[in-house]
Structures are given as C-alpha cells and as structure tokens.
Amino acid sequence: MIEQVVNILQQDCKIHEQGLLIVGVSGGPDSLFLLNVLYECGYNLVVVHINHKLRPEADEEAQYVRQAAAQIGVDCVVWEVDVLGFAEKHKIAIEEAARRLRYQHLFDQAQQRSASAVLVGHTADDQVETILMHLLRGSGLVGLRGMQTCTLPNSWSEHIPLVRPLLFTWRSDILQYLAEKQIQPAFDQTNLDTAYYRNRVRYDLLPQLEEYAPRLRQNLLRLGQILSDDYQLIQRQVDIAWTICLLNHEQGYLAFHRPNFERQLPSVQRYLLRRAIEGFVPGLTDVGFECIERGRKFIAENKPSGQVDLLDGMRLIRDVDVFWLTSGDDLPISAYPQLKPDETIAIPIPGRSLLKNSWVLETEMVADNKQAIEQEKRNNDRYQAWFDMDKISLPLVLRSRESGDRIHPAGMDGHSIKISDLMINQKLPLRARKNWPLICCGDKIVWVPGYRQSGLATIDKQSTSIAHLILVRKLST
Amino acid sequence: MIEQVVNILQQDCKIHEQGLLIVGVSGGPDSLFLLNVLYECGYNLVVVHINHKLRPEADEEAQYVRQAAAQIGVDCVVWEVDVLGFAEKHKIAIEEAARRLRYQHLFDQAQQRSASAVLVGHTADDQVETILMHLLRGSGLVGLRGMQTCTLPNSWSEHIPLVRPLLFTWRSDILQYLAEKQIQPAFDQTNLDTAYYRNRVRYDLLPQLEEYAPRLRQNLLRLGQILSDDYQLIQRQVDIAWTICLLNHEQGYLAFHRPNFERQLPSVQRYLLRRAIEGFVPGLTDVGFECIERGRKFIAENKPSGQVDLLDGMRLIRDVDVFWLTSGDDLPISAYPQLKPDETIAIPIPGRSLLKNSWVLETEMVADNKQAIEQEKRNNDRYQAWFDMDKISLPLVLRSRESGDRIHPAGMDGHSIKISDLMINQKLPLRARKNWPLICCGDKIVWVPGYRQSGLATIDKQSTSIAHLILVRKLST
Numbered sequence: 009m010i011e012q013v014v015n016i017l018q019q020d021c022k023i024h025e026q027g028l029l030i031v032g033v034s035g036g037p038d039s040l041f042l043l044n045v046l047y048e049c050g051y052n053l054v055v056v057h058i059n060h061k062l063r064p065e066a067d068e069e070a071q072y073v074r075q076a077a078a079q080i081g082v083d084c085v086v087w088e089v090d091v092l093g094f095a096e097k098h099k100i101a102i103e104e105a106a107r108r109l110r111y112q113h114l115f116d117q118a119q120q121r122s123a124s125a126v127l128v129g130h131t132a133d134d135q136v137e138t139i140l141m142h143l144l145r146g147s148g149l150v151g152l153r154g155m156q157t158c159t160l161p162n163s164w165s166e167h168i169p170l171v172r173p174l175l176f177t178w179r180s181d182i183l184q185y186l187a188e189k190q191i192q193p194a195f196d197q198t199n200l201d202t203a204y205y206r207n208r209v210r211y212d213l214l215p216q217l218e219e220y221a222p223r224l225r226q227n228l229l230r231l232g233q234i235l236s237d238d239y240q241l242i243q244r245q246v247d248i249a250w251t252i253c254l255l256n257h258e259q260g261y262l263a264f265h266r267p268n269f270e271r272q273l274p275s276v277q278r279y280l281l282r283r284a285i286e287g288f289v290p291g292l293t294d295v296g297f298e299c300i301e302r303g304r305k306f307i308a309e310n311k312p313s314g315q316v317d318l319l320d321g322m323r324l325i326r327d328v329d330v331f332w333l334t335s336g337d338d339l340p341i342s343a344y345p346q347l348k349p350d351e352t353i354a355i356p357i358p359g360r361s362l363l364k365n366s367w368v369l370e371t372e373m374v375a376d377n378k379q380a381i382e383q384e385k386r387n388n389d390r391y392q393a394w395f396d397m398d399k400i401s402l403p404l405v406l407r408s409r410e411s412g413d414r415i416h417p418a419g420m421d422g423h424s425i426k427i428s429d430l431m432i433n434q435k436l437p438l439r440a441r442k443n444w445p446l447i448c449c450g451d452k453i454v455w456v457p458g459y460r461q462s463g464l465a466t467i468d469k470q471s472t473s474i475a476h477l478i479l480v481r482k483l484s485t
Numbered sequence: 486m487i488e489q490v491v492n493i494l495q496q497d498c499k500i501h502e503q504g505l506l507i508v509g510v511s512g513g514p515d516s517l518f519l520l521n522v523l524y525e526c527g528y529n530l531v532v533v534h535i536n537h538k539l540r541p542e543a544d545e546e547a548q549y550v551r552q553a554a555a556q557i558g559v560d561c562v563v564w565e566v567d568v569l570g571f572a573e574k575h576k577i578a579i580e581e582a583a584r585r586l587r588y589q590h591l592f593d594q595a596q597q598r599s600a601s602a603v604l605v606g607h608t609a610d611d612q613v614e615t616i617l618m619h620l621l622r623g624s625g626l627v628g629l630r631g632m633q634t635c636t637l638p639n640s641w642s643e644h645i646p647l648v649r650p651l652l653f654t655w656r657s658d659i660l661q662y663l664a665e666k667q668i669q670p671a672f673d674q675t676n677l678d679t680a681y682y683r684n685r686v687r688y689d690l691l692p693q694l695e696e697y698a699p700r701l702r703q704n705l706l707r708l709g710q711i712l713s714d715d716y717q718l719i720q721r722q723v724d725i726a727w728t729i730c731l732l733n734h735e736q737g738y739l740a741f742h743r744p745n746f747e748r749q750l751p752s753v754q755r756y757l758l759r760r761a762i763e764g765f766v767p768g769l770t771d772v773g774f775e776c777i778e779r780g781r782k783f784i785a786e787n788k789p790s791g792q793v794d795l796l797d798g799m800r801l802i803r804d805v806d807v808f809w810l811t812s813g814d815d816l817p818i819s820a821y822p823q824l825k826p827d828e829t830i831a832i833p834i835p836g837r838s839l840l841k842n843s844w845v846l847e848t849e850m851v852a853d854n855k856q857a858i859e860q861e862k863r864n865n866d867r868y869q870a871w872f873d874m875d876k877i878s879l880p881l882v883l884r885s886r887e888s889g890d891r892i893h894p895a896g897m898d899g900h901s902i903k904i905s906d907l908m909i910n911q912k913l914p915l916r917a918r919k920n921w922p923l924i925c926c927g928d929k930i931v932w933v934p935g936y937r938q939s940g941l942a943t944i945d946k947q948s949t950s951i952a953h954l955i956l957v958r959k960l961s962t
Contacts, residue, residue: 227623
C-alpha cells in the first residue's frame with residue numbers, strides 16, 4: 009500500500025526525498041493518510057489547510073489539522089478563504105469556487121517555498137467517481153481517462169507538478185490503515201449530503217451500477233489507466249500534426265494551413281481545434297463537441313472565405329488556404345507583408361524599408377555574378393528575388409496595386425497578365441490584396457513578392473550589377 | 486432520416502446502387518424499417534430471416550417476413566437453426582449461439598450470391614446499450630467505441646462488409662415512421678423479458694442513469710463516434726509499430742524484436758500484444774487486460790530467457806533480444822540457421838548446401854579481386870563472408886560446435902577466443918547455440934556466421950582465388 013504510493017511519487021512523478029512537498033490536508037481520512045505515509049517515508053513536508061468557513065465545524069477542523077501537523081513536527085499553514093464571495097464574484101458554483109481557491113493557495117504556498125510539488129489526497133474511489141461523472145456528462149477520451157497521478161504543466165503552474173499519489177489506493181484500505189494505527193480523522197470527509205452531484209454518484213449511482221457489474225469500480229479505475237496511455241499516444245501524434253498545421257501563433261490569433269489540416273484524421277482535427285481554442289483562452293477547458301464540429305465543418309467547406317463563431321467571442325476566419333482562430337475585431341493580417349493605404353516608398357539599395365507589422369524589405373548588391381545565379385537557382389523563399397539593375401531605371405518603388413496594373417512575367421514571351429487576375433489565381437488572401445506591396449520601376453511592375461517576378465530584369469551570365477531583395481518579417485526577439 | 490441512412494451506405498461504406506445487398510430481417514420494427522428504406526432507395530435486395538425456433542410465435546414471424554418481402558417483390562430466404570443444440574455443442578450462451586448462427590447464415594447467403602454487403606438493423610439505441618455494457622464489463626477503447634457502421638474484414642468475411650446503416654437512427658423515430666406509413670411490425674422486437682442482461686440495461690439501467698444525465702443517450706452515441714475516430718488514429722500508429730517490431734510471422738509462431746517493442750509507448754505495446762494474440766487464434770476477441778499486462782511485464786523483465794503463459798495454451802518465450810508468441814510445444818527456432826544434431830556437410834564451391842528450416846549456404850567464386858574487396862567493405866549482412874581460398878586447405882566443412890572450439894578473429898593479433906564465450910558475449914540465443922553452423926577447414930574455425938570471421942583467410946589486394954559465402958533462408962514463394 010505504502011509501496012504503491014512511493015512508486016507513484018518516484019517513478020511516475022520523479023519526486024525524490026530532497027525536495028519540499030506541499031501537502032493539502034483537509035483533516036479527513038484520505039489526506040491524513042497521505043500526510044502519515046509521506047512523513048513515514050521521510051519526505052520534507054509543509055501542511056496546507058484551507059478553511060472554507062462553510063460549515064460550523066470548520067474552525068475545529070483547522071485546529072485539528074494544526075495539531076496533527078504539530079505532533080509530527082511538520083510546518084502547517086492555515087488559510088481562511090471567502091468561498092461564497094468568490095463564487096458570487098465569478099458566478100460559479102460554490103464547489104467550483106472552493107476548488108479554485110484551494111488550489112490557488114496550495115500553489116501560492118509552493119511557489120513561495122520553492123517546493124517540488126503540490127500533493128493532494130484523491131483516492132481510487134474519487135477517480136472512479138470522476139470517470140463516471142465525465143461519462144455521464146458526455147466527455148471524450150480526455151475526461152474518461154480521469155485524474156492524472158502527475159499533472160505538469162497544470163492550470164496553476166508551469167513547473168510545479170500537481171501530484172495525486174493515492175489515485176490507485178482504495179478508501180476502504182485507507183480507513184483500515186488508520187484504524188490499525190489508531191489515527192482518528194477530524195471528520196468523515198465523505199460528506200453525506202447527497203444534494204451534491206458527486207455524493208449522489210457516490211452513494212446512489214455507484215451501488216446501483218455494481219448490481220449490474222460487481223467489479224465496476226476496478227473496471228473503471230483500469231479504464232482510466234488504459235485511456236491515459238492511449239491519450240498519451242494520441243497527443244504525441246497531435247503534437248506532430250500541430251507543427252505541420254500551425255502557420256503563426258501571435259498575440260490575438262492563431263493561423264493554420266488549411267490543406268494540411270484537412271489531410272489529418274478526424275480525431276486529430278478535433279484535438280487540434282481543441283488545443284487551439286483552449287490555448288487561446290487560459291483556463292478554458294471543456295470545449296463542447298458541437299463547437300469543435302462546427303469548426304471542422306466550417307474548415308471543410310469548399311469556399312474561399314468566410315467565418316464562423318465558436319464560443320466566448322472566438323471565431324474561425326477562412327482565407328483560401330489559411331484559417332485563423334481569433335477573438336479580435338480586426339482581422340489578423342500581420343502575417344502578410346502590407347503597405348499602409350496609399351503608401352509609396354522609394355527603395356534604397358543597399359538599405360532597409362520598413363513596412364507594416366514588422367515586415368522589412370532588405371536590399372543589397374551582389375558582386376559575384378556566379379554566386380547570385382547559384383543563389384537564385386537554389387532559392388525556395390517566395391519573398392526573395394534578384395534583379396539585373398542595368399535593365400532597370402532607378403528608383404525602385406514600393407506601392408500597392410492600381411487599377412489596370414499588369415506584369416510581364418519571365419518566360420511568357422512578352423505576354424502580360426493583370427495583377428488582379430494573378431492575385432485571384434494565386435489565391436492571394438482577399439483581405440491582403442489591396443495593400444500588397446508591389447516593387448515597381450516607373451510604370452512597370454518588376455516583382456509581386458510571393459507570387460511572380462517580371463521578365464524585365466532577370467539576371468543572367470552577362471549581368472554585372474545585381475541587386476538582391478528580401479522581404480522578411482522581423483519579430484522582436 | 487432516410488438521408489442519414491443513405492449517407493452511411495454511400496459515404497462510410499462506399500455501397501452504391503448496383504450491387505446486391507443481403508438484409509437480415511427479424512420482422513421487428515428496426516429491420517422492417519431498414520428493408521423499407523432500402524427498397525424505397527432502389528437497392529437490389531435479398532431478405533434473409535433466421536428462424537431461431539426459440540419462441541412459440543417464431544414460425545408465424547418467419548411467415549410474416551416472407552409476406553413482407555413478397556409484397557415488395559424481394560427474394561426472401563428463411564433459415565431454421567438449432568440454437569439450443571449449437572449452444573450446447575460449443576458451450577456458449579443461447580444469445581451468443583443465436584448471434585453466431587445468424588451471422589453465419591447471412592454471410593453464407595452473401596457469399597453464394599456474390600453480394601456486396603450484409604446489412605443489419607442495429608439502431609442508435611442498440612449502440613448506446615452496447616457501449617454501456619462494454620463500459621460495465623471493463624472494456625477499453627475497442628469496446629467503448631461501440632459497433633461500427635462498416636466492418637471489414639469481419640469475423641465472417643475478408644471482403645464482404647457487415648454494414649449497420651441505422652446506427653445513428655433512434656428507435657423512437659423508426660416507430661413513428663412505421664406508424665405514419667401504417668407498417669405494422671410482426672412483433673415488438675424489444676423483448677420485455679428482462680432476464681436477459683441487455684434488456685435489464687435497456688429497461689432498468691438506462692432510465693436510472695438518465696436521472697443523473699438527461700442527455701445520456703445522445704452523449705454515449707457521440708462518445709462512440711469520437712472514440713471510433715480516436716481508435717482509427719491509434720491503429721494507424723500500431724500498424725507502423727507492428728512492422729517495426731515483428732521479425733517473423735509463420736505457422737505456429739510470431740517473433741518480435743524486443744528492444745523495438747520496449748521503445749513503444751505502453752498504449753502501443755498493449756495493442757501490439759492484443760493484435761498478436763487475437764491474430765494467433767482466429768475468432769478470439771476480448772483478451773483480458775490482465776493477460777496483456779502479464780505479457781508486457783514479462784517482456785520488460787531484465788532476463789535473457791524465460792517464458793510466461795498467456796491464455797488458451799499461448800505462451801511468450803524470450804531469447805535475449807527476441808520474444809516469441811507460440812502455442813506449440815517445440816520452441817520456434819526456424820528463424821536461425823541450424824544444423825541437424827551431429828551433422829557435418831562438405832561445402833561445394835560453387836554450390837549450395839541445405840540446412841534445416843529452408844536455410845541454405847550458397848557459395849561462389851569471385852573472379853574480380855577489386856569487386857570482392859569493394860563488396861566486402863560495403864557488406865552489412867552478418868550472414869555473408871569472403872575468403873582467400875589460397876590460405877585455406879580444402880574442403881570447407883559445416884559442423885556444429887565441439888567442446889574447446891576456438892576462433893582467431895581478424896585484427897586480434899593472433900589471439901583466440903572460445904566459441905562458447907563468443908556465443909554468450911554476442912547474446913546468440915541460448916537454444917540456437919548447440920546446432921549453430923560453423924564453417925571449418927580442418928580443425929580451424931574460419932567463420933561463425935552472424936558473429937565473427939577468423940583472420941586466417943581474409944582477402945586482400947593480393948588475393949587471386951576468392952570465395953563468397955552467403956547463408957540465407959529461402960522461404961517458398
């Protein structure tokens with residue numbers, strides 16, 4: 009029994025005896041057992057008790073925990089919290105308010121003392137109830153796997169794990185252990201007020217279900233374990249898909265590559281959307297299935313543009329091959345090079361020209377003809393180009409498109425195409441067309457960055473004056 | 486409603502209107518609805534009714550189905566089966582016997598008529614009950630995803646799918662549809678005898694659970710759908726892992742690469758073992774979690790050899806870096822080159838020498854010195870070697886090891902090592918050591934295939950008479 013707890017600490021959670029552990033102790037049998045076992049194993053502990061002030065005996069219980077800690081010479085911190093006020097302020101249920109306050113104080117304490125972990129006493133019975141409640145509520149794999157022995161990162165910390173070492177220990181064994189050691193809990197933590205949903209599940213539903221399946225509790229506990237491991241495998245695949253599908257991740261939006269997203273299995277698509285939405289609003293969990301499916305359906309639609317509301321003001325916006333998750337009112341456009349409306353910039357060579365949203369046009373002269381030809385041949389960056397400056401009359405200018413603009417692309421025998429047609433054919437995002445930077449020389453367009461270079465100033469072996477232009481986004485590092 | 490059914494047929498199952506469909510019709514509302522919808526959509530049908538002869542009204546029901554089919558001009562086949570006899574013979578429950586006989590006859594009929602699919606009328610309600618029953622029974626992801634709209638291959642056929650087009654149609658909608666069309670089912674299929682487990686789940690448990698979660702049925706139906714897709718993702722990864730871990734697959738055993746297996750996530754390891762065991766015994770499903778975990782624990786143990794019983798006479802046997810799944814009494818050894826006990830073979834050059842289990846030693850002379858040196862340098866096959874025949878006195882002989890055997894490996898300055906030590910150090914499987922083929926010349930060992938070549942006859946630029954030896958398993962193609 010103790011061995012199982014220590015195994016979880018050492019093997020699952022990599023916690024060894026040197027560090028300081030914060031233990032949440034309510035005074036009930038589970039947390040008292042946890043405190044006892046950790047103390048006997050020689051761990052370095054601080055007891056934290058949260059006095060919810062919800063029941064008449066709350067102060068008495070706090071006093072009891074103080075004494076229990078004092079008896080074994082362990083530091084004890086008691087926090088009194090205003091659950092009702094917090095619940096009212098955040099418009100949440102009392103149970104949820106108590107939970108949030110509890111973890112907040114446990115992790116505050118852990119932070120202050122540079123503890124290695126926060127430990128709480130959830131048992132196998134709690135786990136079974138949690139899994140069953142998630143099942144009833146319609147949760148998928150995430151919920152059905154139940155609580156984890158070691159959660160990091162968690163909602164409260166990026167580096168201090170939340171550890172549940174009793175997740176495979178049954179309450180009946182705990183009670184027997186305490187009885188044998190003659191340890192008397194402050195109260196029976198298993199609150200008999202069945203008005204609470206969890207207690208109804210515990211006292212009414214589980215016994216009813218056991219009439220159909222006598223080994224139900226063991227089965228559900230095992231189910232959680234199996235599905236946790238399945239989930240780990242799935243998340244590894246979702247991690248890979250995430251890097252394949254995510255184009256940009258910035259304040260205010262996430263941009264995804266739609267064709268790559270569409271190539272993923274339905275399961276992966278759901279987890280990707282879930283991760284995007286939950287990552288977008290810290291603390292948001294439990295995004296509904298309908299919301300996810302609404303998103304998937306929208307992304308799969310065969311339309312060049314559009315948008316759909318998800319939840320909490322979050323929307324998906326589509327622009328040809330890209331879709332964005334955003335909650336802002338401005339459409340995110342910073343991922344594209346853009347000029348200000350009606351802006352014209354004379355391009356210094358060599359030099360740097362600043363565009364909107366940290367985009368920069370950098371220019372240089374390349375002395376070595378061979379090197380320039382080789383670089384151009386190997387180039388994969390749509391935002392780089394080389395020009396034979398002897399074929400161009402200076403200055404080169406950056407401006408946005410004008411009605412009737414045309415380009416004579418290289419290799420098209422002098423035929424020209426309309427810039428507006430080019431932008432449509434190349435699926436240049438609609439919103440980005442108006443202020444897309446064009447590189448011009450007089451009334452000739454020599455380059456539509458990202459899409460097409462004119463044949464006017466292409467370099468060859470005879471070129472002696474070669475300019476190299478790079479359009480690049482310089483995000484502050 | 487009809488659209489949903491057609492969508493499943495066409496999109497999930499790729500079934501179009503040309504082929505012949507076998508429809509299982511009991512005469513109850515679900516299958517009658519299915520028959521009706523398929524008929525209205527213009528599919529080419531054959532009705533199959535299985536008369537289980539278990540209830541007094543069975544013959545009447547069979548007659549009813551005949552009439553219903555005749556009315557719409559569809560062929561109808563009625564099979565009378567001996568459920569009780571079958572159940573007794575195979576020592577299975579009556580429900581399971583009825584199920585097996587039913588599908589066997591449906592697929593026999595499909596086979597005979599070259600049908601494109603077998604269709605049955607399981608509804609969303611059946612699905613919810615199935616998922617709940619699997620949950621109670623302790624099933625993992627495989628069971629919790631419920632029944633599939635299209636199962637291929639299935640237990641009865643490799644190429645005819647089992648299709649369940651009503652899996653997202655609720656029974657209440659079916660009843661309403663039938664009432665509107667004034668179609669009267671032969672009986673209410675929903676048997677009221679709650680002695681059967683499924684009926685207890687249907688009439689007692691589900692309504693109880695709905696008091697805790699009013700949307701439980703919808704939630705469970707959706708859960709099945711989500712987990713089916715998750716399962717698809719997992720199986721794709723397991724497919725990859727299978728090819729990485731499986732060494733040999735032959736009659737009587739499967740051989741796996743233990744280090745590669747150990748590198749897999751716990752979830753993948755479980756699915757691999759499950760697939761191996763279930764593939765080993767056709768028709769076996771529902772391998773218990775304990776059995777799988779017993780296998781995993783055994784494979785993870787840090788011992789060079791050993792074995793563990795799994796179930797039904799199946800065992801895992803370990804031999805250093807390989808583990809085998811087998812049910813035979815003889816240990817599988819055919820994956821290694823082996824001589825018969827006390828066998829000696831004079832090696833013809835050029836020529837072929839036959840060893841046990843389709844292993845062959847092939848020899849040839851290489852005329853081109855440069856080519857031989859180049860080949861030897863690039864060789865990665867432990868079962869190939871090149872010899873300077875001028876340094877060897879013929880004949881070369883194949884024999885197994887004798888006490889005191891030693892080899893003088895190349896590059897060891899004339900020092901020799903004992904063959905027995907070499908075999909231990911190189912982790913040559915224990916069972917394979919005794920009859921491992923050694924290539925000898927007089928009392929000198931010139932090659933331990935797979936492990937070490939002697940320095941006696943190594944080739945160099947001066948070699949003019951070079952022999953090339955390949956030991957290879959030639960499985961019949």
